Amino acid sequence: MSSAPAKRPHVLFITVDQWPGHLFGFAGNPFIETPTIDNLARSGVSFPNTWSPCPICIPARRTIMTGSTSRKHGDRIFQPALPMPDMPTLAGVFTRAGYQTSATGKLHVYPTRDRIGFEEAFIAEEGRSHLGGVDDYEIFLAENGCAGQQFMHGMSNNEYSWRTWHLDEKLHMTNWITQTAAKNIRRRDPGRPGFWYVSYTQPHPPIVPLSAYFDRYRQRNIDGPRQSEWSQAKDLPYALAINQHLKPPLPPEQYNDMRRAFYAQCTHIDHQIRLLIGSLREEGILDDTIIVFTSDHGDMLGDHGMYAKRYFYQGSAQVPMIVVDRANSTRIQPGSVDNRLVGLQDIMPTLLTLCDIDVPESCDGLPVIGEQQRSTFYGESLEGPLASRMLTDGRYKLLWYPAGNHFQLFDLLNDPGEQHDLYPQKALQEVSTRLQEALLHELYGSDLAWIKNGEFVGCEAPEFVTPVNRGLSGQRGIHFPPLATSSDPGQVVGFG
Numbered sequence: 001m002s003s004a005p006a007k008r009p010h011v012l013f014i015t016v017d018q019w020p021g022h023l024f025g026f027a028g029n030p031f032i033e034t035p036t037i038d039n040l041a042r043s044g045v046s047f048p049n050t051w052s053p054c055p056i057c058i059p060a061r062r063t064i065m066t067g068s069t070s071r072k073h074g075d076r077i078f079q080p081a082l083p084m085p086d087m088p089t090l091a092g093v094f095t096r097a098g099y100q101t102s103a104t105g106k107l108h109v110y111p112t113r114d115r116i117g118f119e120e121a122f123i124a125e126e127g128r129s130h131l132g133g134v135d136d137y138e139i140f141l142a143e144n145g146c147a148g149q150q151f152m153h154g155m156s157n158n159e160y161s162w163r164t165w166h167l168d169e170k171l172h173m174t175n176w177i178t179q180t181a182a183k184n185i186r187r188r189d190p191g192r193p194g195f196w197y198v199s200y201t202q203p204h205p206p207i208v209p210l211s212a213y214f215d216r217y218r219q220r221n222i223d224g225p226r227q228s229e230w231s232q233a234k235d236l237p238y239a240l241a242i243n244q245h246l247k248p249p250l251p252p253e254q255y256n257d258m259r260r261a262f263y264a265q266c267t268h269i270d271h272q273i274r275l276l277i278g279s280l281r282e283e284g285i286l287d288d289t290i291i292v293f294t295s296d297h298g299d300m301l302g303d304h305g306m307y308a309k310r311y312f313y314q315g316s317a318q319v320p321m322i323v324v325d326r327a328n329s330t331r332i333q334p335g336s337v338d339n340r341l342v343g344l345q346d347i348m349p350t351l352l353t354l355c356d357i358d359v360p361e362s363c364d365g366l367p368v369i370g371e372q373q374r375s376t377f378y379g380e381s382l383e384g385p386l387a388s389r390m391l392t393d394g395r396y397k398l399l400w401y402p403a404g405n406h407f408q409l410f411d412l413l414n415d416p417g418e419q420h421d422l423y424p425q426k427a428l429q430e431v432s433t434r435l436q437e438a439l440l441h442e443l444y445g446s447d448l449a450w451i452k453n454g455e456f457v458g459c460e461a462p463e464f465v466t467p468v469n470r471g472l473s474g475q476r477g478i479h480f481p482p483l484a485t486s487s488d489p490g491q492v493v494g495f496g
């Protein structure tokens, strides 16, 4: 039997949920503390032009785990009861290559206990137990005398109210994910390379930071949301108007505290990552471990009057991407910044290439350490009147809202915060036309009804009716006794 697999590098792949790419020290934000992740960036290469090709939880995670985009993996909406496509998965390919593979935290797949190729999965699925399958974090809470108390803080899974964590620090989901993953590193089989997927459920709401981390930010100045003229226009695209009305603006003091609480969750995760690195170091394998850090999508956090994700503005769709190679490798220059266009579909081919494993043909992504680069990047979100599409060449970004056939154009070099919509400017018509032509080539399926004779015609926007949010955006209740599995597992209990 070959001993070659044991010489392969280990992999620590860390994913966070809903953490925008611009909210890091290494990305230039002076308000947030992310010393550990900044150190990862200094130890490897970061990619500031990384986009979530469909900035919604389930589609983004299907992209990460298949190395392909919505067109191939089959979801650009958010389909909670859609099984994984019949394609090789990141985990499955590593397992077949001889790796010991484990996932800890959020997978967000259906059926819930589908291991999607991992040998082991320890899951924390944010209280979606109506979908069936036990949740390891909920078992942990019960074993520690807190059965069903995960959501007793009262905060919603998709709102921007906040309070500090209501149970002991050691019971916080971020701590549980770290401890479980660190244990998996310690209990590894020393004869095989390890692949540890660590998937934090935060900083996604419910915003429930530990009080120690909120206190850290309590007295600090904090940055505010991006403002723009275009987002206050009366003819705002339907998809944007709905968001602005669903989550009305917070008064400044409340907004600032919410943002501090969000940052507190981020710094908490950053510090917990130190334990993963420490565990690898004490096992004597840190220098032989490739580390990748990313997020499934970001959060608007009030930018342009909007919250959460689904959109292709920077806060929602631009994600962090850091790749740290083995120590002393010459493939990556520590501390380098690579401005190529990158997407979440590139993670699978990148990790496989770094570990000298063949990339399946089903992967659409490109290894980010290779010579081959894309000239444009396409993104898609939702279908019907809430849909939006994006096409960027890295310098300019074109957005299309089919409902109302509304376009926007931003100059990412001079206006990374996208505060000035340049689409109406005649001087840039050539740029818009070029990006529109590239966008036409990307469209498929139901989108083709929005094209006539090669021209964008879109569809009529529905009459705007102020949305009513009776369910508090996916508010959870008391989870003991355990919830019964719903007869309709597709029932949405809040976008993730």
Ligand SMILES: [Ca+2]
Binding pocket: 017, 018, 056, 057, 058, 204, 296, 297, 496
């Ligand atoms: Ca998500």
